Amino acid sequence: MDKATQTMIDNLAKNTGKTLEQWIAIVTKENFAKHGEIIKFLKETHGLTHGFANLIAHKAKGSDAGSAENPDELITKQYQGKESLKPFYDKLMSTIAEFGKDIEIAPKNTYVSLRRKKQFATLNPATKTRFEIGINLKGQEPSGILEAEKPNAMCSHKINLTDISEINEEVMGWIKLAYNNAG
Missing domain, CATH: 1.10.10 (Arc Repressor Mutant, subunit A)
Structure with a gap:
């Protein structure tokens, strides 16, 4: 654990x-x-x-990574019926991994939580056509693609993607800022 x-x-x-x-x-x-x-x-x-x-x-x-026999099974299950969104996850994770070696990856039933000292982001194949990135940036005004999340959500903001080409410098900049703030 x-x-x-x-x-x-x-x-x-x-x-x-x-x-x-x-x-x-x-x-x-x-x-x-x-x-x-x-x-x-x-x-x-x-x-x-x-x-x-x-x-x-x-x-x-029993839906957390600690309860699963194999956390990778949770990730595989997330993309059943949403296979077209798995490349979003793979691309995001390859770039996020470059932020540092202190990232804890915690798969859940429907999303993957990314943490340092605290959670800074979630990666979620929300629907068959929409990938959602939850980001913790309390006090940050929504701007550009960064939307405010509803109150009491696990993250303060979200970014919705429908095409892998939308994973750009702006998206990665918001995730990197959340990563830096979580350390």
């Missing part, structure tokens, strides 16, 4: 008075089908932050 996830699990017990296992038992009893239903329940019924609710939801559903 990565250090950031372990810290969150440790803080979960300190901040909520319940361990991860206790929260998973609460969620399991409710028999939710979807990740989003778990998050909504935990935030609205128990007042948890989005980060803690997301952690519990992933652990309860």
Whole structure:
């Protein structure tokens, strides 16, 4: 398990008075089908932050990289039916890897989280024709291709791509800025 996830699990017990296992038992009893239903329940019924609710939801559903036997399987699964978007991921990752050796790649069921000391970006084949990059740049005004994300989202901004040629200096500049701010 990565250090950031372990810290969150440790803080979960300190901040909520319940361990991860206790929260998973609460969620399991409710028999939710979807990740989003778990998050909504935990935030609205128990007042948890989005980060803690997301952690519990992933652990309860076994949809995080730490729960997967092979994290690469999660990435493969993300692109089933969206194969045309896999080159977007490959191109982005090859350039992002040049930023530094301190990037943690954490695949989830539907996206890949990129972290240093904290998450700086997510890579998500959102639909069959749209690739979404989530970026954490709190306080940054949306500009150019950088759009504001809805409140309480895992990232503060997003960039939507529909053609691989849109992965350009502007896109990589925003990701690099988020990377630098996350260190």
